[in-house]
Amino acid sequence: AGDAEAGAEKISACVACHGKDGQATAPIYPNLNGQSAQYLESSLKAYREGQRSGGMAAMMTPQAQSLSDEDIADIAAYYSQQ
Amino acid sequence: AGDAEAGAEKISACVACHGKDGQATAPIYPNLNGQSAQYLESSLKAYREGQRSGGMAAMMTPQAQSLSDEDIADIAAYYSQQ
Numbered sequence: 673a674g675d676a677e678a679g680a681e682k683i684s685a686c687v688a689c690h691g692k693d694g695q696a697t698a699p700i701y702p703n704l705n706g707q708s709a710q711y712l713e714s715s716l717k718a719y720r721e722g723q724r725s726g727g728m729a730a731m732m733t734p735q736a737q738s739l740s741d742e743d744i745a746d747i748a749a750y751y752s753q754q
Numbered sequence: 755a756g757d758a759e760a761g762a763e764k765i766s767a768c769v770a771c772h773g774k775d776g777q778a779t780a781p782i783y784p785n786l787n788g789q790s791a792q793y794l795e796s797s798l799k800a801y802r803e804g805q806r807s808g809g810m811a812a813m814m815t816p817q818a819q820s821l822s823d824e825d826i827a828d829i830a831a832y833y834s835q836q
Contacts, residue, residue, distance in 0.1 A: 696793070
């Protein structure tokens with residue numbers, strides 16, 4: 673399982689759209705707070721593997737591709753606890 | 755914009771995983787309550803257009819393909835207000 677404290681140090685690219693607290697900064701973005709870590713990991717990995725297009729995928733895919741499995745687990749842990 | 759009251763009549767296929775109140779029934783599913791209608795519409799249309807694979811897309815794609823633009827707007831309005 674991810675480390676939420678470590679995740680808090682890895683969200684610099686996330687916060688512009690998803691907020692530090694997981695509340696989206698504009699209606700086109702999803703809130704992340706309160707989602708399960710399992711779902712957040714699944715979504716980030718789908719973006720990383722190029723399995724999503726449309727919507728904001730053109731932004732999310734390269735972001736996710738910069739993340740290791742551990743980074744994804746840590747970020748998912750962080751936002752699931754907001 | 756969608757009609758949340760009409761949406762409430764169109765969620766019979768959604769509730770098994772996302773709940774009547776938008777709270778996921780298992781950790782692999784996302785909560786929908788509190789997301790903006792705009793984001794929910796964007797996501798459902800991405801599934802409908804076959805733009806998502808991985809995760810639960812094999813379930814979501816056919817579900818979304820059974821929905822009209824109006825259905826999607828109505829369902830998005832309903833869950834955004836939960």
